Amino acid sequence: MTAIRIENLTRTFGAVRAVDDISLDIKHGELFTLLGPSGCGKTTLLRMIAGFIDVESGSICFDGRRIDALPAHRRDTGMVFQNYAIFPNHTVAENVAYGLKARKVPAAEIASRVDKALERVRLAGYGPRSPHQLSGGQLQRVAIARALVIEPAVLLFDEPLSNLDAQLRTEMRIEVRQLQQALGLTAIYVTHDQEEALAISDRIAVLRHGKIEQVDTPERIYRMPQTAFVAEFLGSTNMVPGIAGAFDGRNTPVAAAGTEFTVRGEVAAPGAPVLLSVRPEALQLRDGSGGSLVHARLALREFLGPVQRLHATLPDGTQIRIAALGGQALDLLPGAPLTLAYDPAQITAYPAP
Amino acid sequence: MKRFATIVTLAALVLLAVFLLYPLALVLDASFRIDGTGGLTLGNYAAIVKSRYYLGSIGNSLLCAALATAFACAIGIPLAFCLARIDIPGRALLLTLASLPLVLPSFVSAYALVLLFGHAGVVTTALRGIGIPIGSIYGVPGIVIVFTLTLYPYVVMPVLAGFQAVDASMEEAARNLGGSRPYVIRTVLLPIVMPAILAGGLLVFIEALENFGVPAVLAEDRPFLAVDIFKLFAGESDANPAAAGALSVLLIACTAIALLVQRHYLGKRRFSTNARSAPAKLPLTPGLRLTATIVSWGIVIASLLPFAAVLMISLLRFRGPVLTWEFGLGNYATLLSGSYRPLLNTLTLASIAAVVTMLIGAPIGYVVARHRSRLSGLLDFVGMVPFAVSGTILAIGLIIAFNSGPLILTGGWLILVIAYVVRKLPFAIRSSSAIVHQLDPSLEEASINLGVSPSKTFATLTVPLMASGLVGGLVLVWITAASELSATIVLYASGWVTTTVVMYHAIEGTGAGLAAAAAAVLILVTAIPLLLINRRINKQESTVI
Numbered sequence: 001m002t003a004i005r006i007e008n009l010t011r012t013f014g015a016v017r018a019v020d021d022i023s024l025d026i027k028h029g030e031l032f033t034l035l036g037p038s039g040c041g042k043t044t045l046l047r048m049i050a051g052f053i054d055v056e057s058g059s060i061c062f063d064g065r066r067i068d069a070l071p072a073h074r075r076d077t078g079m080v081f082q083n084y085a086i087f088p089n090h091t092v093a094e095n096v097a098y099g100l101k102a103r104k105v106p107a108a109e110i111a112s113r114v115d116k117a118l119e120r121v122r123l124a125g126y127g128p129r130s131p132h133q134l135s136g137g138q139l140q141r142v143a144i145a146r147a148l149v150i151e152p153a154v155l156l157f158d159e160p161l162s163n164l165d166a167q168l169r170t171e172m173r174i175e176v177r178q179l180q181q182a183l184g185l186t187a188i189y190v191t192h193d194q195e196e197a198l199a200i201s202d203r204i205a206v207l208r209h210g211k212i213e214q215v216d217t218p219e220r221i222y223r224m225p226q227t228a229f230v231a232e233f234l235g236s237t238n239m240v241p242g243i244a245g246a247f248d249g250r251n252t253p254v255a256a257a258g259t260e261f262t263v264r265g266e267v268a269a270p271g272a273p274v275l276l277s278v279r280p281e282a283l284q285l286r287d288g289s290g291g292s293l294v295h296a297r298l299a300l301r302e303f304l305g306p307v308q309r310l311h312a313t314l315p316d317g318t319q320i321r322i323a324a325l326g327g328q329a330l331d332l333l334p335g336a337p338l339t340l341a342y343d344p345a346q347i348t349a350y351p352a353p
Numbered sequence: 354m355k356r357f358a359t360i361v362t363l364a365a366l367v368l369l370a371v372f373l374l375y376p377l378a379l380v381l382d383a384s385f386r387i388d389g390t391g392g393l394t395l396g397n398y399a400a401i402v403k404s405r406y407y408l409g410s411i412g413n414s415l416l417c418a419a420l421a422t423a424f425a426c427a428i429g430i431p432l433a434f435c436l437a438r439i440d441i442p443g444r445a446l447l448l449t450l451a452s453l454p455l456v457l458p459s460f461v462s463a464y465a466l467v468l469l470f471g472h473a474g475v476v477t478t479a480l481r482g483i484g485i486p487i488g489s490i491y492g493v494p495g496i497v498i499v500f501t502l503t504l505y506p507y508v509v510m511p512v513l514a515g516f517q518a519v520d521a522s523m524e525e526a527a528r529n530l531g532g533s534r535p536y537v538i539r540t541v542l543l544p545i546v547m548p549a550i551l552a553g554g555l556l557v558f559i560e561a562l563e564n565f566g567v568p569a570v571l572a573e574d575r576p577f578l579a580v581d582i583f584k585l586f587a588g589e590s591d592a593n594p595a596a597a598g599a600l601s602v603l604l605i606a607c608t609a610i611a612l613l614v615q616r617h618y619l620g621k622r623r624f625s626t627n628a629r630s631a632p633a634k635l636p637l638t639p640g641l642r643l644t645a646t647i648v649s650w651g652i653v654i655a656s657l658l659p660f661a662a663v664l665m666i667s668l669l670r671f672r673g674p675v676l677t678w679e680f681g682l683g684n685y686a687t688l689l690s691g692s693y694r695p696l697l698n699t700l701t702l703a704s705i706a707a708v709v710t711m712l713i714g715a716p717i718g719y720v721v722a723r724h725r726s727r728l729s730g731l732l733d734f735v736g737m738v739p740f741a742v743s744g745t746i747l748a749i750g751l752i753i754a755f756n757s758g759p760l761i762l763t764g765g766w767l768i769l770v771i772a773y774v775v776r777k778l779p780f781a782i783r784s785s786s787a788i789v790h791q792l793d794p795s796l797e798e799a800s801i802n803l804g805v806s807p808s809k810t811f812a813t814l815t816v817p818l819m820a821s822g823l824v825g826g827l828v829l830v831w832i833t834a835a836s837e838l839s840a841t842i843v844l845y846a847s848g849w850v851t852t853t854v855v856m857y858h859a860i861e862g863t864g865a866g867l868a869a870a871a872a873a874v875l876i877l878v879t880a881i882p883l884l885l886i887n888r889r890i891n892k893q894e895s896t897v898i
Contacts, residue, residue: 052798073810087801089817099803150803229745 001046002153002186003028004049009058011044018044020210021058026188027202031180033189035197036207037233043158045207049188050156051075062153073102078147079156081114083154083163084139085130092118093127099150103300117149120179137168144176148183153218155180155187161196171198195235198222206230228350238278238320241352244268251344259314262292264345273352280309280323282346286339296320296338312338358724359669361716362732368713369735373775377605377742377752379609384598394478397599407596408577413601417493417568417577418561421500425557427548428501428652429508433546435649436509437516440634442646450505456829457879458836459854460566461505461872464860466495468666468869475676493817495571502559502656507560508553515546557613558607559796560698563743565839570860578604579839581742586749587843594753601746609741616737644854653671660876661898671866672707684870689853696874699852701836702766706773706829713742713774715823719815721782722789736782739775744839748772751844764846772840777830784829788822801849828886832879852878 004026010021011019026032034042045060047053049060051072067194078099087336096114100269105113118124121141132141140160147155160176177200180187184213193199198218202273206213206229207219213224225231232239236268242256247266254261285339286293296312299319303326310322310329322340330340387394401407426527435441436448454462470490490498503853519542527685528538568577570770585597635646670679689696697808717736721729751772755762762768794813838853846853852871859868 050798050802052801071806072798073804073806076804077802079802080797081795081799083793083795085793085795087799087814089814098800098805103802146799146803156802297357 003064004032004154004186004188005059006045006049006062006063007059007061009048009055009060010047011053011056017210022207022212022287022295023058023228024205024209024215026186029181029184029186030202031177031187031189031200033191033197033201034205034207035191035194035204035233037192040207042192042207044210046156046158046188046190049075049154050077061308065296076150076153078150078154079158080140080143080147080160083091084136084143086139086142086146086231088131090125091127091128092131092134095131095142096127096146096149098146103150107186113149114234117145120148121175124211124239131143136164138171140172141162141175144179148179150184152185155185155188157187157191159190159192161184162191162193163236170198170199176200198234206233208233224276225348228275228277228353231350232346235279236321238280239274240276240278240314240318240320242274242276244270244272244274244349246270252349254349257314257318257320259294261294261316261342261347262344263347263349265300268351274349275352277350278320278342279346279350280321280343282320283320284342285322285324285329286341291341292344294340294342296340298332298336298338301332311340314316356724357811358720359728362726362728363718365713365732366728366735367716369732369738369775369778372751373742373747373770374735376747376754377589377738379600379753380598380746380750383595384602386595386598388593397595400429400596401599401603402485406576406789407581407600410578410581410600410730413493414562414578414604414606415578416498416567417500418558419503420493420497421561422554422558424497425505425508426500426554429505429553430512430546430550432505432649432652433509433512433516435466435645436513436743438635439642439645439649441642441649443650447649450657450891451509451653453880453883454503455506456832456836456839456883457503457660457754458875459564460570460775460838460853461663461836461856461875462493462503462659463499463567463570463831464856464868464872465663465666466490466499467658469659469662470495473675473865478675491573492572492575496567499567499571500557500564500661503567504557504560505656507651511549514548515549516542519545531875539898552615555611559611559615559741560606562608562611565743565745566595566857567844569857570690579745582743582749583745584837584845586745592678594749597749601749605742605746608743612737612741612764613854637683660880663869664873664876667866667869673865676865677879679777684866685873687864687867687872688874689693694848695850695871696765696851698849699878701850702769702773702849703835706770706777706825706834708832710768710774710777710781711785711823711827714778714784714826715816715819717778717809718782718785718787719789719819722786723794733782736779739779744772744776744837744841745843747775748843749841759792763844766849768844769841773830773834773837776837776840777833780833781826781830785819785823786828792818826884828882833884835878836875 004024006022006024009019009022010017034045036042044053048055048068051070055068055339059066074183086099089097093114096117097110100113114127115124118127120146123138123141123145126134127137131142134142151259159287161172164172173196182262187199189201198221201218203215204221205215208229214221214230216224217280222234230241231237240256240261242254242261242265242328245253245255247270251264252267253263254263254267254276256276261278263276294314296314298310299313300311301312302309308326308327308328309323310324314317314320314322322338381688384397385393385395387396412688432451436444441447449545468474470487471477477487488494502625524537524541528534528540532540540880563579565579565583568580569583572580582597582600582604585591585593585600666676667684668680668682670677670681670683717732719734721733752763762771796818797810797815801807805813836853838857841851841853842857845851852874856868856871859865859871
């Protein structure tokens, strides 16, 4: 159980500020995810914590003890690599025992701990095998067992599931989450997959250009994105530019896309340009009853089984996406008029960039 | 880890500066000095330009190198295509055999030509007996034949890799878009292999220009650059070190330009042989397939035939220079009756040189591959220099540098080892850095992350993972050091005569039987270790070239 405090951490490569003055507090036993597009600095940050990249300025503390000057092999972190990094010249059991041997654990204890670790990742009996006899998913489990068995202060995951196929990925992320919770280890998890991040994290930090955009629980990150970037990165939201109108004490009308949206709260001074985030699931197909409504025309239907995604055009031609249930509005043809209802509280406005 | 890298890089640079750059600088310096007085002059170069003999020497060398390059491409490209795209029986064996001429000593092949087609050659006398005279193979024709037959693998290897790097889908896409087969070959295949052809061809050119042994055996009295440099420096009657220096500088200039052009092409386009799906074999009529098989096997067998001939002839009895058809081990008896020393020297020197080269080369290769910095970039560049310098010139530089002064090395075994190590170091560096490139860096990081220090990780994880590749490199260095002639002939001293030196003197003299036996020993010494680990070597050669 370790709490991690990162203060004003910076690292530049040439002219690029890969990690730019980042401060974070990660709690005991938390699964904390660093999320962002490639090049956002998430992997650099993780590798700085692991000790593979030198800290330029700022500090990293585990339980109040500064570790950023320690060499990588003395930081007591257990890292799971994107490509597994299983030693090909050692058996599965030797791979798992590697860190225990480095820590001079007695041989008898090593054997029992290795067995237990392999059991935990559902690979009991695979110890004597050679890595090349294992599948990708099994190799990933060995990598996790190898990192867990040393009972590290912190578990580090560097896009651990990105080399697996889609179905295995969703299975493995549940296993990773359950193991982490069962052992109560603090974990930092790097991914660019927003669904994965939402599914397993206690908290998420969204990074962009080496800076933190928002740190929050998955629910709040999704429902209350603080910046347009976060809103767009999490879930394929519709971003619609518009001009704010006069606040009526409860809502603000925003003229956008040839029509008008009603947004909860005072979003901007009248006449100011804003950017609206309208989530596809915030728009519902209605047949003309009251509430906040907007009119559009169906352009294309993507039928996905349980749900469908409708592509529609707003009066000025702006394309938007609408999430609907699989059985809804099946008789509508492209060109048909749609009436969309929404809750003004579900629409977020950002100052236009 | 950074300190380890810096120490290795600096140590390697110091080593190369002392034993490569400093001697070469002295050769350059000598070329601008008046022989005897030591005053500065351009006279040595002026003398070369005025001399018909030296101009002929340069002309002959360039002509042979150019012709050898053209012929090597002419047989190498079709062979590479057949190996890549036609279902030839015994393809794996053919591939192994095709790489053999690169490591077998080329002057042995030249000597085989003399034994077969020379003045008193087996074939010459036989044909003369039935009244068919054949032309002389001495000079340009023989030299070009030998260079072509021993250097064509330099074209085959990269071009084969190029043909295989074309993913099947790329060709299928071109066909799907309506391209006919010849159109696809012209617009997809050729542009991809063209840089490989140029790169391989230039390598042939460089090797042919530098080579000392082949013209030494076949030139007779005709002028050739590599031979003339040796004679001017070490000749008993007409020694002129200053002129040797000037010719050396000209030779280095030619090879350096070719090498830079070659690296330029190779740097622009890298081939990976791990195309997702290799292109399918061409559907051919049985007749065409038979033709391709005969041509492919024919080329490879023709290139190995001289070596086989030498092995056979070494078992026949010579009466003076004339060969008889009586079998006997007399030649070997003569070779070994004097002393076992030359053979022992060859084995000892090659072993020391191979171990030292790999011990120095492996850490350098690791640093060059893993820790990119300005310093390691410089090392990478300096490490390339020996490719452009012939053994004779390096040896001349070493003699000028270490014949007097604080460090005297001439006359001993150490200077031979130094010459071998410096000449083979680029190979060791490149082969070990190629191995390191194939190792995922996250393996080392995983080890460090689990609590093993970086230096211990290098020793206990990286080195074992590199080991199989390093053994291959070790054997290749050993083989090429054992059959080294061009530097040895300049540097050897009385106690350190090697088998190659014995053979050279036997050819110069009248010991045809002795030379054949020495040549056979050299073939065995190089071929046996090669066959023991041939699979590994194949892989390495393609990565190093």
